[in-house]
Amino acid sequence: MGEQCIQLLFSGDVIMLSTWVSVIVLLAVRHVRSEDGVQPCGQIQTSGSVVPLGSPVAATCVVRDDCPLVTGRAVHILWRLDEGFIAGSRVSHQNGTASKVVVPSFNRSRATLTCCVQASRLQVVAGVEIRAGHPPAAPQHLTCQTNLTDPIALTCSWDPGRETGLLTHYTLHTETWDLKKNWTYEVPPGLHRFTIPRSGLVLFSEMKIYVKAVNELGDATSSPVVLEPVSAAKFDLPRILRVNAVPGRSGCLRLRWALSQHQTWLHEQCFNLEVRLKPADSNQWNEQPILLGSVRPAKPVYQCRLLHGTRYFAQIRVQYQKSPWSGWSSSQTGVTLETAPTGRLDSWTKAWADHTHKQLNIQLFWKPSKQFRANGQNVSYIVSVQKAAGERGKVCATAGNHCTFQLPRKVRRVYLSAVNAAGRSSPTEVHIHHPKGRSVISDVTVIPPDDQSLLVQWKSQNTSALTGYVVEWRPLLLEDLSLVQFEMVDKNQSSLVIAGSIEPYKPYGIAVYPRYKDGIGLPQTVNAYSREKAPSMTPTLTLKKTWQSHIELSWDEIPLDKRNGIIQSYRVFYWSEKGPAKVVDSDLEARRVILKDLNTMFLYKAFIMVSTSGGSLNGSTIHFEIEPFDAVTIVMIVIASGVGMSLFMIFVVMTCFSNHKRIKGRFWPAVPDPANSSIKRWTSESTQSILPSWDNEEPNPIYLSHLSFLDLPTKLSTEDDDLWLKGSEVTSDLGESICGSPFIPGYSRSNSDSVPYATVIFSGPCSSPPPKEPQVYLRSESTQPLLEAEESFSPKCYQNIAAHGLPSDQCFFGPSHDCVPEEGAGSVILWDDFPFLRALAMNDTQND
Structure with missing residues (x-):
């Protein structure tokens, strides 16, 4: 081929080419030459390769008639913008076939426009790259600042404005009027600031500075800035050398200051100075700093109209003409001259009676009012019952904010004064009221607006007698009374915001007291947190x-x-x-x-x-x-068993008591006590009627209920009639008891512990005739031991009762010192000392 063109094969009539392929094609097309190396096959003419973004773009493609690609063929020209085809129109041209295309609004930052011919294949014959953007805007906000610390230089910066989309070059221009010399500095691409070196500066001479921006669409220049380099300097932090009180001038402080050590060579220049102060007990600086103009570093400055006797923190900053302000210096402190405290104190009193009810216990709290001025450093407070100053009547003196003391119930007021080294304030009168036993406060609630404050709200039932409220609060984790704070509230209010010393996650006790004209009522209290979180620990189960x-x-x-x-x-x-x-x-x-x-x-x-x-x-x-069986169950079982056993024992005992006579007769026979018995208790009703009572002092006779009857022989021999006197020959219990008695001659004491009781035999009284069939009454067959008489209890001899035919002077049981029996007389019975034997008194059974 005479002319070689790069041919691109398309699949059909449409093909999508990537951007990099388009660039390669464009570069290739630019170097297509005929075999003789003179002319390309086609050429594109445009209105411009760089156009404003959004503006129309027109282009014309001319294909030479002698181009080997179209020789002998009909020429059809196509246009393509990057990946897509666009429509063009055929125009006439003297050098060949031409086509024109117009893009109404080019809104791409860059694109490739190519021209193709349709032969056997689609062939690209020419191409061009079109870029779009904006012309540069004039730089804005040009500012310059001088650094007076080594190295000394002037740095300027600006705002470039909107993005152009094109490569934009910036240059910084300076004009020094005194030297009549201009400098231009190229700014590195992408930067919008530049530092002018010391060689291009005259510190105390005005200079004009501006910035120029240039790109392919145009150029723009910023507004110029005229300045003196020193006036554009931001000075280092100044120093406060000393702060002290002004002698003879209360409320005034004198400040001596200097520039930083690197800038002391400017000590002869005049500066603007700002001073700010705050009291030592405050966290806030004064809202508006005090401006002092045209001040030299060697000259002190004065600050007056300050609180007396108050320690202040002071800071300063400097400015040269209209330069930026320096930073604030470090703080220095000074104390103004003291004067006596002025103003009144706000107070809050709680009173209660002691155990004697003769005195009142007083807790007095106070705080400075808005008008109070301590006017000194070391301020103390005195509480006195007298208004005049003096030691007399003083009940409390402290440097704190509270005091506890006692007063007689009749005292109605005390006086509170503040004292410093310069004097004493006018006393504040504090009324002492007895506590009131009524309360009208209800529904106290606390809402935390934030972590450092609490909103207290309450309701009152009756406000007609109220003069106001007192809201008191304190941290519950600390017992120090100095931490108690209070606020007096008007009676028309029902809420108060507590702030200043509130910490999150800490409990606070809040109390609202009703205040009356003659006292303080009962409070309503509540605990509150400004912010809560999960507990730090859990209890142990x-x-x-x-x-x-x-x-x-x-x-x-x-x-x-x-x-x-x-x-x-x-x-x-x-x-x-x-x-x-x-x-x-x-x-x-x-x-x-x-x-x-x-x-x-x-x-x-x-x-x-x-x-x-x-x-x-x-x-x-x-x-x-x-x-399975815990302690409680075991105890319940034991209790149930005990209750059952107790019920059983009660049943048995009741049964025994109901038949006690029968059981007693079985196990414990009723044995009369011989020393306390009488014939009245041993005789039957028939015997009582036969034997008259000889003892009028004896109670009513009680007769034995159990007697045994023995059948004896009807006829007794003479020897049998003597059985009462011959105890050794009689085998009955009665014979053994009587005949073996130690009081009968011939008695021999037995070593046995058991002496059988006597068998009672009645044959009738002496006056009655012998019965045909004698009766024998058997008391008992028991072998219970009788009470053995000791020798010390030997009975006295008593006269026998003559009622039954016995001689009155006859003694029973043998001779006695008290009575001497006559010859042939029987023994004398000791009736009083032996009531049992007295009951057994018998008539003589011998036949005279």
């Missing part, structure tokens, strides 16, 4: 008691400093190895729960969750199980 299938868990109260909020709930979670978890809520005051319906076959686990409005915390897990 303790097994307190178990019984049957129940168990009681208890725990101690969480310390106040670990709660981090108001406890809202205690929840105990428990579960067994084979069962679902269950939850039990506890009463906040009781702090215990009872877990019911537990199975003795399983091991249980449990933990407690403590919650506040700020979060919850879970405690550690404990393990427990229920014993």
Whole structure:
């Protein structure tokens, strides 16, 4: 071929080419030459390769008639912009076939426009790259600042404005009028600031500075800045050398200052100076700094109209003409001259009677009012019952904000004064009122607006007698009374915002008191937090008691400093190895729960969750199980057994008492006491009628209820008639008892402990005739021992009763010192000392 063109094969009539392929094609087309190397096949003429963004673009493609690609063929020209085809129109041209295309709005930053011919294949014959952007805007906000610390230089910066989309060059131009010399500085691409070196500066000479921007679409220049380099300097932090009081001028301080050590060579220049102050007990600087103009560093400055006797912190900053202000210097302190305190103090008094009710205990709190001025450093306070200054009547002196003392009940007011080294303030009168036992405050609520404040709200039932309210608050974790704060509130208010010393997660006690004309009423109190979170610890669960299938868990109260909020709930979670978890809520005051319906076959686990409005915390897990027979069950079984046994014993005893005579006769025979018996208790009713009573002092006779009757032979021999006197020959109990008596001659004491009781035999009284068939009354066959008489209890001899035919001077049981029996007389019976034998008195049975 005479002319070689790069041919691109298309699949069909449309093909998508990437941008980099288009660039390669464009570069290739630019170097297509005919075989003789003179002319390309086609050429594109445009209105411009760089155009404003969004403007129209026109282009014309001319294909030479002698181009080998189109020789002998009909020429059809196509246009393509990057990946897509655009429509063109055929135009006439003297050098060949031509086509023209117009892009109405070119809104791309750059694109490739190519011209192709349709032969056997689609052939690219020419191409051009078109870029679009904006002309540069004039740089804005040109500012310059001088650095007077080594190295000395002037740095200028500006705002380039909107992005141009094209490569833009910036140059910085300076004109120094005194030297009549200009400098131009090329700014590196991409930067919008430049530092002018010391060689291009005259510090105390004005110079003009501006910036010029240039790109392919045009150029722009910023507004010029005229300045003196020193006036554009931001000075280093100045220094305060000394702050002290001005002698003879109360409320004034004198400040001596200097520039930084690197800038002391400018000490002869005049500067603008700003001073700011704050009291030592304040966190806020004065709102508007005090401006002092044309001040040399060697000259001191004065600040007056300050509080007397107050320590102040002071800071300064400097400016040269209209240069930027330097930073604030470090703080220095000074104290103004003292004067006596002025103004009144706000006070709050709480009173209550002591145990004797003769004096009042007083707690007095105070704070400076808005008008109060301490006017000194070391301020103390004096409470006195007298208005005049002096030691007399003083009840309290302190440097704090509260005082506790006692006063007689009749004292109605005290006087509070502030004292410093310069004098004493006018006394503030404080009224002492007796506490009132009524309260009209209700529904005290606290809402935290933020972490450092609390909004207290309350309601009152009756405000007609009120003069106002007192809101008192203090941190509950600290017991120091100096931390108690208060605020007096008008009676028309029902809320107060507490701020200043409130910390999150700390409890505060708040009390609202009603204030009357003649006293203070009862308060309503509430605890509050400005912010809450989960507790810092949980209590330990303790097994307190178990019984049957129940168990009681208890725990101690969480310390106040670990709660981090108001406890809202205690929840105990428990579960067994084979069962679902269950939850039990506890009463906040009781702090215990009872877990019911537990199975003795399983091991249980449990933990407690403590919650506040700020979060919850879970405690550690404990393990427990229920014993089949716990202590409570065993105690209940023992009690039930004891109750059953007691009921059985009561039944037995009642049964025994109901048949006590029969049982007593079986086990404990009723044996009369010989020393306390009489014939009245041993005779039957028939005997009583036969034998008259000889002892009028004896009570009514009680007769034996149990006697045995023995049948004796009807006829007794003479020897048988003497059986009463021959005890050794008689085998009956009566014979042994009487004949063997130690009081009868011939008695031999037996070593046996058991002496059988006598068998009672009645054959009738002496006056009655012998019965045909004698009766024998058997008292008992018991072998209970008789009371053996000691020798010291030997009975006296008494005269026998003559009622039954016995001689009055006859003694029974032998001779006695008290009575001497006559010859042939019988023994004398000792009736009083032997009432038992007295009851057995017998008539003589011998036949005279």
